[in-house]
Amino acid sequence: MSTQTTDSSLFDAVVVGAGPAGIATALALAHVGAKVALAGPPPPMVATARPETRTAALLTSSVDFLKRLGVWEPLLPHAAPLTAIRIVDSSRSLLRSPEIMFEARELGLEAFGYNIANSALSEVLYARAQDAVAHLAPQAIERVTTGTSEAVLTLAEGTHLVTRLVAGADGRNSPCRKAANIETRIQRYDQSAIASSFRHTISHGGVSTELHREGGSVTCVPTPDPLTSSLVLVGSTAEVDALMTMDERDFAAHLQERFGETLGVLSDVGPRAAFPVAGLTAKRLASNRTALIGEAAHVMAPIGAQGLNLGLRDAAALADCVTDALVQGRDPGEPYILAQYEQARQLDVLSRTIGIDLLDRSLLTNVLPIQLARGAVIAGLNRLAPLKRLVMQAGLAPPVSLPRLMRPLETAPA
Template identity: 30%
Template sequence: MSQAGSNATSAPRLVIAGGGLAGLSLALALKQALGDSLGVVMCDPALQRDPHGDTRAFAIAAAARRMLEAIGIWHKVAPKAQPILDMVITDSRLQDPVRPTFLTFEGEVGEGEAFAHMVTAGDLTVALIAACETSGVDLRAEAVESFQTRAAHTDVKLAGGEILPAALLVAADGGRSRLREQAGIGWISWPYGQSGIVATILHERDHEGRAVEHFLPSGPFAILPLKSETLVDGTVKHRSSIVWSERTENVAGLLEADSADLLTELERRFGLQLGRIAFETPPYAYPLSFGVARSFVGDRLALLGDAAHVIHPIAGQGLNLGLHDAAALAEIVADAMRLGQDPGSGEVLEAYERARRTDITAMGLVTDGLNRLFSNDWLPVRLVRDLGLGVVDRMPALKRFFIREAAGLTTREPPRLLKGEKL
């Protein structure tokens, strides 16, 4: 593994604590942009695990896909990625015999470019790790235990006791970030009283690239298309990922139910439009909440991804926000170093804070508001929101705006990577 120097004549070092998709993307983008002029160390015990079995599915918006293309990994995952060709939104109660469609989205954000693709975390992680190794990122399968900021660097202590002097530490260690807490950065949060049940579902008929979002009183239920698989005997497996938002008090009973009973509950939400259904992966649940850091930076510290913000999955934008963080921080650090500036200086970190605060705040407010609006069975609210959905559905220009918003293409001054440009 490559070792970045720690004395005054060596290249500065950047340490990333957390080997998730946003952290790996940042590491790769920086090494490609700066080469040996910056040592990049990625620390996470999870790096010793085989990522191939990670079946979690994510919607990669068009802007994030352009970034993955710019850092040279999209071609590796594209054969397994499923483009979302259109989306249908309904609003109903669970017992309603018919779920009327109030809003549909379809079309492309560019010629031959879908507004989003579904990709598994395993496929993305495998491609990113391989590219990081090739580019010279120092991958360490151990955790960052603590850090201590000095005048011109920060001492990053690993779980094994090694201390790495670094110009900048990036905390990408999740919503319960220990490094954020150690830095004394406040966290504004509240629970939704909902949990997200996630699983991969097999179904008889082809989804034809359609995503479906059912707004139900207990929370949104999303059906997201995955790439079909052709088996050696010629059989085709049609698959989708579900994100089933449910009141937390109901979740334990659902997951502990007999498999046939759970499948019956799933069918009530999934519907019969794709034929018979079955679980391909066991369902699991996690609590849903909102959270945002009071600051995205500290002394020689930058927060990335869930360590900086956690939002409701109603719009599928959680990972995309993290990739936007990585694109912004990579560009700011790369540009600063090319001008001979300290990558961990206050000026660099303030630029990152400015670049991300508005976008994250806006997305947090939108997802929070949508969840509160649609997880509500009060008749006057239902009438108003359904009227609003109907109005949007009849205005092509407004629908195009929302498609570009979902694709991550409405940011006023997006980082170069999100435009598909190399650093």
């Protein structure tokens, strides 16, 4: 397969952005028979001896999706099962919530999902794309021009890709979104997050621990090494700035104070990466021959493992819409098909972005009634097993039917 750009071929879809959501979108569209190009610099192929700074907790529907795309087997050696989620109120409030543990076995599952290093996920997806996607254009897109019958994407070297549909998976500053004249809503929190990893002397046992405290949350997520966890620490911008100046020993001591003896002695902190926490929602999910995917459409605080899972549901839903268009002999970039995609994704995106926003803001408030309400809800979940199961099921699945490629293999259509 050639990776040289072309001016002559008309694609059913060009996916812009070679992050996990973008590559998965290209694979999904190719899987349903569309003629697809994937445009954007490929992910770096870097093998490291320790966990990648950024990881993704993939829920069961995302795992089923990756199985459909033929990439789950090579990902298994990099995947750590998430058997339980432990939530602890570590605030200094007088009305602290009780601790709660959500266990996958309560839903008859072996795991809620799997935690995988972003680098491993991108590398395996891109390797599959080299075989499955019709055309790879490993250059940045400089311009997107949409018309009534097609869109033209100009690459950095001056050549073009012509397509009926643009799938913009090009991140929170998406040029595709701007070219389609789609506006956004932005939520600001005056927060930043640190992604890292650390070693510990007690096995994580497949349990992800979330410490909810004033200003944000601290979450450790299992890796394939039972004595290593990935870390996401959310705090005020000033706090994160101060933590980033600490040396490894002082930062490990700070984490030890947070986690206590839950994981034993903490050490060997990995490289730290800091990034701002902000919310962004596109006012339209599709317009002008463009469908938005992943962070081009929605960005949320790193709480509850929703971000990439939401982007993968975008990818699978777009594959459904393109499938229907091809079967009906329709243009996959026409307004009717774009409206179908937007309708399919609106409720899921809205419910997740609002839910994460409310949860994050609840951690920032000192208002006693809100703290009391949070405590009452968690206490109720601990006492009422059926309600607790409903909450777990809601966290795993969207409030609408799963896209066809995300349904379990034994129930999904061939």
